[in-house]
Amino acid sequence: MQINVEKIEDIYIISLEGNLDSNTSGALEKKLIPAIDQNNTKFILDFSKLRYISSAGLRVLLGAAKKLNQFRGKLILCSVKSDVKEVFEIAGLLPIFPICDDPETAASKILD
Amino acid sequence: MNKQLNLQIHNKIPEIERVCESIAEFCREHSISDKIIFSLHLALDEILTNIITYGYSDQNDHLIDIRYSLHNDYFTLEIEDDSNPYDPANAPTPDVNACLEDRKIGGLGIYLIKNMMDEIKYSTKNGKNKLILTKKF
Known part of the structure; x- marks a missing residue:
């Protein structure tokens, strides 16, 4: 999996490419958690090139969301493929992770 | 139609992607839809991750056998391993x-x-666990 991190003003935009699974979720955790620890509170995860997610990926996202919640932070997903979205749906995570169609919509939602 | 693919992996997390990719390729050759391949990938990845991460009481090398069978309107996925029993x-x-x-x-x-x-x-x-997963198309 490729992870691309961009920071525009105070918004972190993290784009994932490939598979987010037990083999790769640790790499995402290493980017996300330190950024939250440094008091960053706005995160957009661009899933346009994410082909696959397993419970190991959900685990990292849930951990990050829990941590962010303590600081009233926001984590928004965008451009999520239907198969990946279905995993969120089965796991009951759609009410927890807002999903936007594209990064622009996610950015305006996060600044609300 | 009854086509089979037999694979064996070591109890190492990076092996999972390789075996999932082999099965996905086999499925594509047999015109199985991407949606079915996704669910197959997820099920196999989840079970292998559990076995490899939590299943062994020692640090030794173990082998896990995987048999994928494609039938007319369903597939079965058999996973056999010598990890601790799990149901x-x-x-x-x-x-x-x-x-x-x-x-x-x-x-x-x-x-x-x-x-x-x-x-x-x-x-x-x-001393062997056997899990058989079935999914209809």
């Missing part, structure tokens, strides 16, 4: 309606498999 039926069901604060971080893997597959059969015999 997915005994896995606690996570509360998927809990709010973020009350959410447990783990326990979603088996739940995803149960939702993605049509049938799960587990047995243990002579």
